[in-house]
Amino acid sequence: MEVGCFISLEELDISENMLSGKIPTSLGSCIKLEYLFMGRNLFQGNISPSLESLRGLQYLDFSENNLSGQIPKILEASVYLKFLNLSYNHFEGKVPTDRVFKNISAISVKGNNKICGGIPKFQRPNCKYKKPKLTVALKLIISIFSGLLGVALVLSLLFLYSLRKKRKENTLRDLSKKFLLELSFQSLLNATNGFSSTNLIDVGSFGSVYKGILDHGGQVNTVAIKVLNPYYHGASKNFIAKCEALQNTRHQNLVKVFTSCFGIDYQGHDFNALVYEFMRNGNLDEWLHPTSRSNETLEGPRSLSFHQRLNIAVDVVNALDYLHHNCYTTIVHCDLKPSNILLDDEMIGHVSDFGLAKLLFDATEDSFINHSSSIEVRGTVGYTPPGAQE
Structure with missing residues (x-):
């Protein structure tokens, strides 16, 4: 059916007339309509979107028809709607919960067995959203x-x-x-008697240091070989950081590096080692806090005079001044402590262990590169400088 409508019409009652078909879209032209009664007919299909034009609608009755589909959002959005009867139709889906749908006495949705949700007083089941079924091809x-x-x-x-x-x-x-010579894993194995415990000098988080005797081209040298622990997190980055920090450094108060060695050991693990100049007087920490070792007999109590302490301090300052100001690339040590200061035969101090070093390029290049190793604790508590954790 089609319904003509006067623009000034405020009330329309066509209930109980056995009218059929869809809700007429022409109702949208009745813009002043306030009361619309269409119950107890045979209307079917969805509620026409044209009703959105009826912004002043206050009473609406669609009860006892064959209407279906979702309850349109336009009814929930209606500001002036005071009464709504949708009972005994075939609506489905979720019942809105705003404006007129919040008042149980102003709305009726009974007789619609496929609706769900709404305010609790409607006593409708919760909505369950079904996942779309996938076809075999999909x-x-x-x-x-x-x-x-x-x-x-x-x-x-x-x-x-x-x-x-x-x-x-x-x-x-x-x-x-970039170093002076290249060595293999086998040559270092021979130099340390198979990395025996009798040649072990020190053990740290990153690896172990061994005393070794190298015979290279008929020239015999006593060296210190630091073998990095392959199981330690960030060991490879620590090794690269050491190499990059030491490859271009030349100073009398820095530990001298003869070469590096990388490869695979007999168990198939990564093998990374650095070969240093051997320092017969150990490190400064052993002199400041002397302790006896099981594989070492001290000839006498170790002690440093004030003059020796002052000279070692000057040696360290000279090394840091070189690293900070005179190196091709500025280097920040980041873990300077007594155990990282080695002493040679003449008790001259040499700064060592650059595993946490930071390499800083010229500030005019507007760049900063951090080549420090990736470890959880960066440096030693009490010796880590501010900013080393960045």
């Missing part, structure tokens, strides 16, 4: 796409791993070439 497409995506991800990870490993090997190789 499931097959998703399975194939997921499989291809998984394979691509695995291949990408393998490629990145191999690229990272190759880059690491190239970096270590380039760094190793």
